[in-house]
Amino acid sequence: MKAIEATAQSSTGNTNRVLFNPRTYAAIFYFLLSLPLGIIYFTVMITGLALSIGLAPIFIGIPLFFGVAKLLNEIVKFEQSLIRQFLGLPTPPVPFTYNQQYEAGQSWLKQMTRVFDSGLFVRNLLLVLLKFVTGIVFFVITVTVISLGLGLLALPIVHIILMNEIQVDILENSLFSYFQMDWNYNQQYMVYAGIGVVFSWIALRTVNGLMQIQRKIMFVDEAYQEAPANTQIYAPVQS
Numbered sequence: 001m002k003a004i005e006a007t008a009q010s011s012t013g014n015t016n017r018v019l020f021n022p023r024t025y026a027a028i029f030y031f032l033l034s035l036p037l038g039i040i041y042f043t044v045m046i047t048g049l050a051l052s053i054g055l056a057p058i059f060i061g062i063p064l065f066f067g068v069a070k071l072l073n074e075i076v077k078f079e080q081s082l083i084r085q086f087l088g089l090p091t092p093p094v095p096f097t098y099n100q101q102y103e104a105g106q107s108w109l110k111q112m113t114r115v116f117d118s119g120l121f122v123r124n125l126l127l128v129l130l131k132f133v134t135g136i137v138f139f140v141i142t143v144t145v146i147s148l149g150l151g152l153l154a155l156p157i158v159h160i161i162l163m164n165e166i167q168v169d170i171l172e173n174s175l176f177s178y179f180q181m182d183w184n185y186n187q188q189y190m191v192y193a194g195i196g197v198v199f200s201w202i203a204l205r206t207v208n209g210l211m212q213i214q215r216k217i218m219f220v221d222e223a224y225q226e227a228p229a230n231t232q233i234y235a236p237v238q239s
Contacts, residue, residue, distance in 0.1 A: 018204045026086045027211040031142040034214075038135025041075050041128045066116060072124040076218070079131060083220050087211065092224050130217055138210050145203035152196030156189035 018024055048068035055061035084091070162168040171188055183191075215221070 018201060018208065023086070023088060024204050024208055027207045028142060028146065030082070030086045030214075031138050031207065031210065034131075034135035035139040037079075038132040041079075042132035044075070045072060045125065045128050069116060069121045069124075072128055073120065076124045076127050079127075080218050080220050083211075083215055083218060087215065087220075089220070127218060134214060134217060138214065141210065142207055145199070145206050149196055149200030149203045152192050152199055155192045155196070159185070159189075 045068070048064070048071065052061040052065035052068055055064060081091075083089075159169075159171055162170060171185065
């Protein structure tokens with residue numbers, strides 16, 4: 001468990017290395033993917049539940065419901081493994097070894113109802129819903145803070161290009177003029193570039209913090225905490 005915690009600390013990056021930590025940029029890529037993935041998960045969940053409830057009177061909805069429950073469980077596991085990959089966390093140990101001989105002679109309905117966990121189903125339902133919400137919110141926050149930092153860094157270059165190409169001065173009525181600060185362009189470039197560096201650093205730290213929040217929301221560390229205690233091996237069932 002200590003090794004997992006050490007890996008988690010190194011994945012977020014410390015204060016001095018946040019700009020050069022590859023996990024930080026992996027987190028940015030993850031949040032860019034979170035919006036389409038969250039929409040896909042939510043659409044699959046709503047469509048599956050609606051069809052299973054609507055087709056329940058003709059019996060097709062019952063196996064479809066159990067299939068949706070299984071699919072939601074796989075979606076949550078996939079999302080957890082995706083976060084582990086982007087954070088560089090090790091693969092958790094297998095919690096138990098399942099023996100398929102236990103299901104020999106049972107009908108498919110008994111098999112599905114036996115493995116169905118209502119608590120796990122509700123939790124997965126809420127996690128997929130939270131993934132949809134956080135996917136939108138974290139995507140907006142990530143794009144906003146990164147765009148703000150990069151925009152300030154690129155402002156001097158954009159101003160030079162616009163002045164040379166179409167003679168448009170975007171710094172003519174700059175913020176400094178309202179404070180009676182008659183600074184030339186080079187001075188303003190240095191200030192904007194410095195503020196851009198600070199905002200970029202804050203943006204990367206924000207992305208790392210959001211990644212840790214997403215990690216806790218999706219219970220990524222749950223497998224590391226529960227697997228050693230709940231490991232079970234089922235003996236073969238004699239016919």
